[in-house]
Amino acid sequence: xxxxxxxxxxxxxxxxxxxxxxxxxxxxxxxxxxxxxxxxxxxxxxxxxxxxxxxxxxxxxxxxxxxxxxxxxxxxxxxxxxxxxxxxxxxxxxxxxxxxxxxxxxxxxxxxxxxxxxxxxxxxxxxxxxxxxxxxxxxxxxxxxxxxxxxxxxxxxxxxxxxxxxxxxxxxxxxxxxxxxxxxxxxxxxxxxxxxxxxxxxxxxxxxxxxxxxxxxxxxxxxxxxxxxxxxxxxxxxxxxxxxxxxxxxxxxxxxxxxxxxxxxxxxxxxxxxxxxxxxxxxxxxxxxxxxxxxxxxxxxxxxxxxxxxxxxxxxxxxxxxxxxxxxxxxxxxxxxxxxxxxxxxxxxxxxxxxxxxxxxxxxxxxxxxxxxxxxxxxxxxxxxxxxxxxxxxxxxxxxxxxxxxxxxxxxxxxxxxxxxxxxxxxxxxxxxxxxxxxxxxxxxxxxxxxxxxxxxxxxxx
Amino acid sequence: xxxxxxxxxxxxxxxxxxxxxxxxxxxxxxxxxxxxxxxxxxxxxxxxxxxxxxxxxxxxxxxxxxxxxxxxxxxxxxxxxxxxxxxxxxxxxxxxxxxxxxxxxxxxxxxxxxxxxxxxxxxxxxxxxxxxxxxxxxxxxxxxxxxxxxxxxxxxxxxxxxxxxxxxxxxxxxxxxxxxxxxxxxxxxxxxxxxxxxxxxxxxxxxxxxxxxxxxxxxxxxxxxxxxxxxxxxxxxxxxxxxxxxxxxxxxxxxxxxxxxxxxxxxxxxxxxxxxxxxxxxxxxxxxxxxxxxxxxxxxxxxxxxxxxxxxxxxxxxxxxxxxxxxxxxxxxxxxxxxxxxxxxxxxxxxxxxxxxxxxxxxxxxxxxxxxxxxxxxxxxxxxxxxxxxxxxxxxxxxxxxxxxxxxxxxxxxxxxxxxxxxxxxxxxxxxxxxxxxxxxxxxxxxxxxxxxxxxxxxxxx
Numbered sequence: 001x002x003x004x005x006x007x008x009x010x011x012x013x014x015x016x017x018x019x020x021x022x023x024x025x026x027x028x029x030x031x032x033x034x035x036x037x038x039x040x041x042x043x044x045x046x047x048x049x050x051x052x053x054x055x056x057x058x059x060x061x062x063x064x065x066x067x068x069x070x071x072x073x074x075x076x077x078x079x080x081x082x083x084x085x086x087x088x089x090x091x092x093x094x095x096x097x098x099x100x101x102x103x104x105x106x107x108x109x110x111x112x113x114x115x116x117x118x119x120x121x122x123x124x125x126x127x128x129x130x131x132x133x134x135x136x137x138x139x140x141x142x143x144x145x146x147x148x149x150x151x152x153x154x155x156x157x158x159x160x161x162x163x164x165x166x167x168x169x170x171x172x173x174x175x176x177x178x179x180x181x182x183x184x185x186x187x188x189x190x191x192x193x194x195x196x197x198x199x200x201x202x203x204x205x206x207x208x209x210x211x212x213x214x215x216x217x218x219x220x221x222x223x224x225x226x227x228x229x230x231x232x233x234x235x236x237x238x239x240x241x242x243x244x245x246x247x248x249x250x251x252x253x254x255x256x257x258x259x260x261x262x263x264x265x266x267x268x269x270x271x272x273x274x275x276x277x278x279x280x281x282x283x284x285x286x287x288x289x290x291x292x293x294x295x296x297x298x299x300x301x302x303x304x305x306x307x308x309x310x311x312x313x314x315x316x317x318x319x320x321x322x323x324x325x326x327x328x329x330x331x332x333x334x335x336x337x338x339x340x341x342x343x344x345x346x347x348x349x350x351x352x353x354x355x356x357x358x359x360x361x362x363x364x365x366x367x368x369x370x371x372x373x374x375x376x377x378x379x380x381x382x383x384x385x386x387x388x389x390x391x392x393x394x395x396x397x398x399x400x401x402x403x404x405x406x407x408x409x410x411x412x413x414x415x416x417x418x419x420x421x422x423x424x425x426x427x428x429x430x431x432x433x434x435x436x437x438x439x440x441x442x443x444x445x446x447x448x449x450x451x452x453x454x455x456x457x458x459x460x461x462x
Numbered sequence: 463x464x465x466x467x468x469x470x471x472x473x474x475x476x477x478x479x480x481x482x483x484x485x486x487x488x489x490x491x492x493x494x495x496x497x498x499x500x501x502x503x504x505x506x507x508x509x510x511x512x513x514x515x516x517x518x519x520x521x522x523x524x525x526x527x528x529x530x531x532x533x534x535x536x537x538x539x540x541x542x543x544x545x546x547x548x549x550x551x552x553x554x555x556x557x558x559x560x561x562x563x564x565x566x567x568x569x570x571x572x573x574x575x576x577x578x579x580x581x582x583x584x585x586x587x588x589x590x591x592x593x594x595x596x597x598x599x600x601x602x603x604x605x606x607x608x609x610x611x612x613x614x615x616x617x618x619x620x621x622x623x624x625x626x627x628x629x630x631x632x633x634x635x636x637x638x639x640x641x642x643x644x645x646x647x648x649x650x651x652x653x654x655x656x657x658x659x660x661x662x663x664x665x666x667x668x669x670x671x672x673x674x675x676x677x678x679x680x681x682x683x684x685x686x687x688x689x690x691x692x693x694x695x696x697x698x699x700x701x702x703x704x705x706x707x708x709x710x711x712x713x714x715x716x717x718x719x720x721x722x723x724x725x726x727x728x729x730x731x732x733x734x735x736x737x738x739x740x741x742x743x744x745x746x747x748x749x750x751x752x753x754x755x756x757x758x759x760x761x762x763x764x765x766x767x768x769x770x771x772x773x774x775x776x777x778x779x780x781x782x783x784x785x786x787x788x789x790x791x792x793x794x795x796x797x798x799x800x801x802x803x804x805x806x807x808x809x810x811x812x813x814x815x816x817x818x819x820x821x822x823x824x825x826x827x828x829x830x831x832x833x834x835x836x837x838x839x840x841x842x843x844x845x846x847x848x849x850x851x852x853x854x855x856x857x858x859x860x861x862x863x864x865x866x867x868x869x870x871x872x873x874x875x876x877x878x879x880x881x882x883x884x885x886x887x888x889x890x891x892x893x894x895x896x897x898x899x900x901x902x903x904x905x906x907x908x909x910x911x912x913x914x915x916x917x918x919x920x921x922x923x924x
Contacts, residue, residue: 023637061752067843067845067905067910069843069904069910070843070845070846070905073846073905078846078847079846084845084862087648098633110521132810142687147538196515245679315903316910317902317903317911317915320910321897322910338895340898340900341900342900343902343905344902345902345904345907346904347904349908350892354902356900381529381531382546382549383535383541383547384532384540385540413705415904415906415907415908416878416882416907417878417880417903418902419878420881420882420885422575422902423885423901424889425880426899426900427889429887429889430787433800433888434855435803436783436799436800436888437884437885437888438780438802438818438888439779439805439881439884440579440777440805440806440807440816440877440881441531441778441779441807441811442531442643442807442808443529443531444877445809445877446877447880448499448782449782451524451737452777452781453783
């Protein structure tokens with residue numbers, strides 16, 4: 001840490017108490033690296049908090065503020081134009097919000113001595129406060145150098161869509177959230193999809209019991225090669241030849257969906273602390289180990305409310321909120337990110353799938369003694385049309401019966417039950433609190449003993 | 463309070479500590495008056511807690527354990543047979559659960575001296591513990607003696623359905639939750655429905671701002687006479703002639719939906735304390751002012767978590783839980799009902815409508831200084847098909863920004879957002895907690911800034 005930064009840090013304690021800085025002689029320079037969800041939320045909030053600040057966003061691609069989570073639906077064809085995925089046109093930021101946006105420029109270095117970032121065209125941009133929101137890139141499967149595409153930006157999605165349009169057979173490596181989502185949307189788009197999973201079932205985030213139910217549903221719709229890893233992928237005339245640990249395949253396109261790697265190299269080079277996954281460690285201000293430098297979004301950690309540990313939770317809604325917190329603190333108005341539980345939803349064909357908090361594997365790894373309840377119930381009153389099976393699983397700590405994780409699966413109303421459960425976990429509910437939770441009821445939307453209430457009730461008895 | 467009851471009460475403190483009574487010489491007699499949701503939940507729980515107890519349910523009608531909330535859908539014709547509304551056949555209780563069920567008998571007196579209830583056939587049934595779950599009856603509009611039907615039991619619904627089937631025009635008096643639900647289901651069943659509302663809009667539980675949106679939607683589908691009350695209803699050949707304060711009408715059938723009155727006369731006669739609406743006042747054990755006598759369901763109060771007051775919340779899910787609590791305590795295993803927030807859902811044509819906690823009128827009456835936020839947003843990502851407008855209103859206490867009420871309206875995903883909001887209010891969330899609530903997100907089920915999060919965010923700024 002340099003002297004200069006230390007000084008800023010000492011001032012910042014005072015600074016943060018007031019929305020309007022009183023000691024500032026010149027306009028404050030706030031630089032944001034990355035124009036995704038976290039970056040644009042940070043920039044917008046910083047400018048709102050401090051109208052006099054110069055806020056600059058530097059984005060390596062040509063788009064800012066686009067809906068990354070919409071890409072699978074653009075690839076499917078449900079979303080017709082990439083423009084539909086832009087939350088706002090660039091003018092919203094540049095003209096209406098007074099933010100400077102530089103696109104197509106990569107930040108090659110963060111210089112904490114001169115308080116500036118260096119761009120790939122050699123120019124330097126000064127900052128008083130810096131927000132790193134560089135996101136993450138797709139992980140490329142081990143040992144595979146070429147021939148596999150990932151989804152990392154709207155540009156890459158536009159190119160991928162062109163290839164998808166002329167492909168009949170698609171291999172997806174990985175069956176996590178993105179893998180099953182892509183397999184589902186591309187199958188619905190009429191493609192012949194094959195999934196290579198290194199696990200014995202899809203979506204290993206779900207525990208084996210409830211996960212098996214999704215797995216059966218998924219595997220009856222998509223060809224999955226389980227317990228398999230790619231060994232070699234070669235371009236072979238118009239197709240790719242894929243050699244796995246299990247078999248040989250051919251397809252027109254190979255997409256990798258085996259996780260992401262945070263884009264934290266420039267942060268690491270600047271001496272900013274990373275966790276073991278390479279994510280930038282932040283505190284509740286979304287401030288990094290270097291005072292005055294903040295991080296948010298897929299590149300940064302947030303606190304897991306249940307374990308208390310800082311960890312990557314690469315989820316859009318967390319990126320948005322953490323970005324806002326980073327921007328607010330950078331501009332001088334204190335906000336504290338309380339942490340999150342990692343609530344995740346995905347639509348797999350007609351199935352709504354969600355998980356939040358810890359699963360069994362993670363709870364065990366965290367040394368938590370826990371009980372568990374898995375129930376199957378109906379999504380609506382038994383006599384009301386449209387009811388479907390719904391599965392609810394909850395994990396609770398034995399010591400105090402506090403709920404530490406939830407998983408929900410079903411075709412009708414499962415996603416929002418997961419959100420209700422996530423709210424309960426975020427609030428620190430015990431299984432008894434969940435039983436008494438005052439959910440509204442009417443036959444078209446649930447049975448009188450809602451699956452969530454049943455899960456609470458059964459857990460009380462254990 | 464008689465000596466005998468006092469004695470039981472003194473013993474009960476000891477008794478309640480143990481699931482298995484140790485001092486009991488003969489089998490305990492637990493009597494439940496009423497075989498609806500609360501009564502059957504109480505009886506079932508009591509028998510589970512104390513296998514040796516004699517548990518007797520006395521029901522004035524011929525059905526026990528039926529889904530009262532399903533009646534509008536039976537009247538509509540969506541639910542074909544009244545049998546579909548039975549949660550369980552009587553044998554479930556009598557044979558499988560070992561509960562004695564007496565149907566078609568009315569309890570005329572609770573005799574606290576002899577610890578027995580008297581039936582309308584002159585027999586007496588002894589009890590050690592009594593649970594009153596007599597429910598409520600429809601209120602008949604002031605000044606109207608005959609010619610108007612209410613919904614009070616499955617039997618009455620079966621008779622009403624026969625009349626509906628031969629009616630073309632139906633007048634509904636009252637535009638609260640049941641009134642709009644019936645108007646919606648009966649209009650969908652092809653009936654020409656007229657609603658008489660004494661208010662200037664339907665569902666006055668909603669605040670005027672969000673309520674007006676529902677009102678416009680409803681009034682474009684159903685003929686409503688606002689600010690009107692019935693003065694006289696006369697049978698006139700095959701129809702009814704209805705004279706209101708506004709106009710004269712004719713219709714084949716008149717249904718009253720102007721609220722309910724708790725069936726608490728026998729409790730009152732036995733010296734049990736009622737509140738100003740006539741509901742039996744209970745504590746967190748669902749015990750009445752007379753020790754050893756419990757009450758649950760529409761006849762009893764529960765604690766409003768926000769105001770701390772005991773009040774009627776005639777809702778099925780509360781009846782079920784409060785019944786279970788009453789049954790458990792009566793049988794000797796302590797359970798505490800923590801209170802509720804009165805979460806209510808209703809489907810009005812394609813509109814999902816819900817409210818929870820306090821509305822403006824109630825908050826003002828409770829002397830709470832509050833702020834409010836009403837937002838309109840989309841139910842799904844902007845680019846994802848099937849999105850609809852959704853309105854979220856929250857009220858929050860100025861002193862600590864704790865959320866004290868919520869109202870949600872929309873055609874897609876509004877009901878379960880209300881439930882998520884209800885969970886947040888039940889948990890004691892501030893507007894900031896709501897903003898940070900870690901809701902899962904994927905484009906088919908919501909936008910990345912969910913309407914609930916936006917409501918929290920906007921409220922933080924106020």
